[in-house]
Amino acid sequence: MTWMEWYNTLSKPDWTPSPGTISLIWQILYPIILISFGYVFYQTARRRYPAATAVPFAINLIANLSFTPLFFGLRNVPLATLDILVVWSTILWIIYRIWPRSRWVALAQIPYLIWVSIATTIQVSIFWMN
Template identity: 80%
Template sequence: MSWMEWYNTLSKPDWTPAPGTISLIWQILYPIIIVSFGYVFVQTGRGKLPKTTAVPFSINLIANLCFTPILFGLRNLPLATLDILIVWTTIVWMMIVIWPRIRWVAVAQAPYLLWVSIATTLQVSIFWMNRGV
């Protein structure tokens, strides 16, 4: 069965956004992520930011990129739930770390944090509703 067929068989909350909505949100967020993360990585590489500043950004990027293969490739709800919790936590960590140095980068993460908060709630709900499956 395809990943979409599998996903459609899962129990989900009534408020689950349509796939097109989720796609649109990521199309808006990814450019923000690319610019703000890129700026942090470039500034870190130039020695203008401590290397430790890039740590939460790096962890977030890896966890974000792993979510889709974990959920739809492995079809592993518990691991996908853990992964998205890491994504959420590292966004908060990034905002705290970068705020004293480059405030616009911290502010730019606000829509990302908002969406991942919703997505985390959704993923935890899906995991909980399908825990016996």
């Protein structure tokens, strides 16, 4: 069974956006993430920011990129749920950590936080419903 067939068999909240809508949201968010995270990694590499500043960004990036293989590849709903909780919590950590150094980077994470809050609620619901 394809990943889409598998996904369609899962019980989901009635208000779950369509896969096309989810894709569009990520198409908007990924450039924001690329620019803001890239800026932080660049500033860290140039030693303008302490290395610890980049830690939540790195953890978030790894967790974000891990979600699709965990959920759709391995079809491991519990592990994907744990993963998205890591994504969500590291966004909060990112905002807290970067605010004193670069407020534009912190503010750029707000749409990401809003979407991941919604996605986390959906994922936790999928976990409980299945």
